[in-house]
Amino acid sequence: MNDRFVVVGAGTMGLGIAYVAATAGYRVDLVEVDPDRAASAGGAFGRLLDRAVERGKLSADEAEQGRGRLTLRSDLAEVADGPDVIVEAVPERVDLKRSVLAAAAERRPALLATNTSSIPIAELAGAVTDPARFIGLHFFNPVWAMALIEVVVGPATAPETTEAAVALAGRLGKDPVVVRDLPGFATSRLGVTLGLEAIRMVEDGVAAPADIDKAMVLGYRHPVGPLELTDLVGLDVRLDIARTLQSAYGDRFAPPPLLEAMVEQGRLGKKSGHGFYRWVDGVKQ
Incomplete structure (x- = not known):
């Protein structure tokens, strides 16, 4: 072939x-x-x-x-x-x-x-x-x-x-x-909405990242929580997508200040070793 x-x-x-x-x-x-x-x-x-x-x-x-x-x-x-x-x-x-x-x-x-x-x-x-x-x-x-x-x-x-x-x-x-062909297509509009709201919950002190993720895994049968998924995708990638969607649909997709701050600090998730979780040799700690 x-x-x-x-x-x-x-x-x-x-x-x-x-x-x-x-x-x-x-x-x-x-x-x-x-x-x-x-x-x-x-x-x-x-x-x-x-x-x-x-x-x-x-x-x-x-x-x-x-x-x-x-x-x-x-x-x-x-x-x-x-x-x-x-x-x-x-x-x-x-x-x-x-x-x-x-x-x-x-x-x-x-x-x-x-x-x-x-x-x-x-x-x-x-x-x-x-x-x-x-x-x-x-x-x-x-x-x-x-x-x-x-x-x-x-x-x-x-x-x-x-x-x-x-x-x-x-x-x-x-x-x-x-x-x-609409901004965010199907999956990004839904997935990023959930991820951004989870980050706002961390900002508001609703719960620790691990507990927010556990709630979605056990309560809604998601295979992985929205904050761990953000770490896997990359916080910088999520930020770029959020800004694209904000431009298209308005401030309902405005990136949370916490997301912007973490990207500025180089906390990009799994690929940098630190996001909402610590990652060592690609394994969540």
């Missing part, structure tokens, strides 16, 4: 997308301009494969094949023209995404997608040469474990592009929902 899948951005989401693509049989180019982050992603990719073998999800041979399918690149210009898929997975900043998408479009992929959780597809489509082949693919963290993917249809997205994206989701082992 020689299908080619390109991921731009080797952060948490980009790494996860690259992993599920490689284990689905794609040859994957993972593009990351920061050499330290690229090296870290390469090591993390190998550890994901090792853990999959330990859990019986992959055989040793399958894991070795997965390793062989990943190539780290430092620039999109190193990627050969005409890949089957390019997914942009850089941080939630419009200017950055538009710049990356413009460069990605020059590689002439059959399908070009943005992994965004809140930015309207229409706001990004102006950066690409063929918006009919452009779509949103909102993956969920951790990508290798979460079955859901939002397929976000932009105003110019062609029906065959939507069909191709739904088929891609199936190949990656994901269960898609197709949503209209």
